[in-house]
Amino acid sequence: MPELPEVETVVRSIRPHLHKKQFNNLIIFWDKTLSGFSQSDAANWLREKSIKQVCRRGKYIILELTTGFITIHLRMTGKLIFNPENKDAPNHLKVRFSFSDGSILDYTDIRKFGRIELVDTLNHLESKLGREPEKCTVSYLSQRFSSRKRGIKSTLLDQSIIAGLGNIYTDEILWKSKIHPETPSKSLSLDEISLVIDNMNATLIDAIQHMGTSFLTFSFENDKRGQYGEQLNIFGRADQPCSVCSSTIQKIRVAQRGTYFCPECQKKH
DNA sequence: ATCTTTACCTGACTGC
């Protein structure tokens, strides 16, 4: 389940291989992955273009081309594999890009939720995304929280406010900040917002250094797995003791997601 | 305008 640190890990793993690569062709194996383009239209759009830069915005991987962009969202089970060992189609192959030097970039996706788009500008993407976590200030978040009474977990997951957080890291951040996930967003104090920002950035930086969390299915570069799972304090630890107060960690459902919290450390407002 | 619910998918796991 890729969130910001996992997507950043993928970007760093493929970036050195893709620099200046020129597209030759692409083959679509599942239409919905790349909607809006037929196979031949997509191939024509790509032909002669080459990759200038590989970067990340929220949970999106962005390939900046000589003209236009390819945006890729892995959702839950999407994977990008450069130069697969087996040049035959790997399991769950959905899109195969080939380059003029013969190398290959495969997109596989077990659950078919991921999406790839070919776009001329990033305007549409930018219009739906909030700030990167590292650019969130107390004044920005307090303004965005002020009109919302829904729970803080649901708000932190809202990509139009903060781009990049998902289910695992929101639980970790709220536990470190000692805030109950169902606390109304507008009731957070400025000190609490400041604490959330500090814990958010520290957690994400640490997770990137560990190459993300492979809780269920995440991997990169032919099944390398992230090491941050061992650092998780609260996520996935139902019925285990909280490392701070030894109370039993509980699992509830918040915003349709499995949500872990410590009933002693994280009291409701 | 804000918030909640549903649809999209397959594989891993649970219980009978």
Place this chain on the structure above:
DNA sequence: TGCAGTCAGGTAAAGA
């Protein structure tokens, strides 16, 4: 062993 049922979660779209 087999099989039905449940769960996992990011986002768009529909519904409240």
